Amino acid sequence: xxxxxxxxxxxxxxxxxxxxxxxxxxxxxxxxxxxxxxxxxxxxxxxxxxxxxxxxxxxxxxxxxxxxxxxxxxxxxxxxxxxxxxxxx
Amino acid sequence: xxxxxxxxxxxxxxxxxxxxxxxxxxxxxxxxxxxxxxxxxxxxxxxxxxxxxxxxxxxxxxxxxxxxxxxxxxxxxxxxxxxxxxxxxxxxxxxxxxxxxxxxxxxxxxxxxxxxxxxxxxxxxxxxxxxxxxxxxxxxxxxxxxxxxxxxxxxxxxxxxxxxxxxxxxxxxxxxxxxxxxxxxxxxxxxxxxxxxxxxxxxxxxxxxxxxxxxxxxxxxxxxxxxxxxxxxxxxxxxxxxxxxxxxxxxxx
Numbered sequence: 001x002x003x004x005x006x007x008x009x010x011x012x013x014x015x016x017x018x019x020x021x022x023x024x025x026x027x028x029x030x031x032x033x034x035x036x037x038x039x040x041x042x043x044x045x046x047x048x049x050x051x052x053x054x055x056x057x058x059x060x061x062x063x064x065x066x067x068x069x070x071x072x073x074x075x076x077x078x079x080x081x082x083x084x085x086x087x088x089x
Numbered sequence: 090x091x092x093x094x095x096x097x098x099x100x101x102x103x104x105x106x107x108x109x110x111x112x113x114x115x116x117x118x119x120x121x122x123x124x125x126x127x128x129x130x131x132x133x134x135x136x137x138x139x140x141x142x143x144x145x146x147x148x149x150x151x152x153x154x155x156x157x158x159x160x161x162x163x164x165x166x167x168x169x170x171x172x173x174x175x176x177x178x179x180x181x182x183x184x185x186x187x188x189x190x191x192x193x194x195x196x197x198x199x200x201x202x203x204x205x206x207x208x209x210x211x212x213x214x215x216x217x218x219x220x221x222x223x224x225x226x227x228x229x230x231x232x233x234x235x236x237x238x239x240x241x242x243x244x245x246x247x248x249x250x251x252x253x254x255x256x257x258x259x260x261x262x263x264x265x266x267x268x269x270x271x272x273x274x275x276x277x278x279x280x281x282x283x284x285x286x287x288x289x290x291x292x293x294x295x296x297x298x299x300x301x302x303x304x305x306x307x308x309x310x311x312x313x314x315x316x317x318x319x320x321x322x323x324x325x326x327x328x329x330x331x332x333x334x335x336x337x338x339x340x341x342x
């Protein structure tokens with residue numbers, strides 16, 4: 001899995017679940033797209049599916065205050081690296 | 090016929106006073122004597138409070154059946170047998186949540202956050218494991234803790250009932266669905282049971298203070314669908330599950 005694949009999958013999730021196309025990678029999700037905590041949980045579950053791995057309670061708590069899509073990608077990359085799923089492009 | 094209407098209202102008023110007195114006095118004076126020891130000494134305080142609440146409201150509906158014989162209750166066995174599931178219902182009257190509590194000993198639900206501010210009652214709600222709809226209670230790590238609690242509760246055989254419309258329907262039509270309930274079900278990997286409620290709005294109409302005791306009425310709870318979405322599937326989408334659920338309710342309504 002590469003950073004590019006991660007970014008593409010996050011964009012797919014945004015399109016599929018939140019009907020947002022070409023989201024701004026650095027925009028504040030709460031302010032720009034009116035994201036709430038339930039949306040954040042939805043995103044976490046989509047990430048679990050994408051990585052085919054269970055995310056622990058502690059890891060989920062770390063993710064809940066993420067603000068931007070770039071931060072989401074960083075978070076996925078970190079988890080993927082911890083589980084040896086990440087390969088640099 | 091204002092005179093006839095006036096005389097019709099007298100039993101309505103009497104029944105309303107008796108029922109709400111039982112409801113309120115139970116919470117204020119009788120149940121605290123049981124709630125406090127149950128919460129302190131029971132192994133699972135929240136479960137003990139849920140069971141007491143369930144018993145209190147079961148008595149409330151037994152009293153309702155006795156005082157309002159023109160209203161009958163038809164609750165199918167497949168509704169009574171639901172466990173370890175998220176129940177999705179339409180919402181017609183204030184009676185809906187208390188009717189569901191009277192049916193399920195181990196239950197949880199999402200309660201309007203303003204109720205949590207009511208002295209004593211708010212505390213009881215919190216200690217019973219009910220979840221506030223307030224944004225502050227569903228933020229950050231508290232959100233994950235709440236969801237993990239619900240997951241455990243469902244795994245132990247309990248149910249979570251939710252009204253995705255968020256508020257009572259004034260005209261019987263379905264309001265837009267909030268998708269949060271489907272996210273909770275997905276988080277808990279729980280099946281969805283769709284329960285259609287009918288008739289509670291005729292016994293206790295929204296916007297009215299009095300029970301309607303003079304009309305013949307049937308309150309019916311029916312299981313109209315069971316969904317077990319493939320939450321882990323690559324093409325899983327919350328929106329599709331929400332749409333499918335809504336379609337089943339619309340077909341029924």
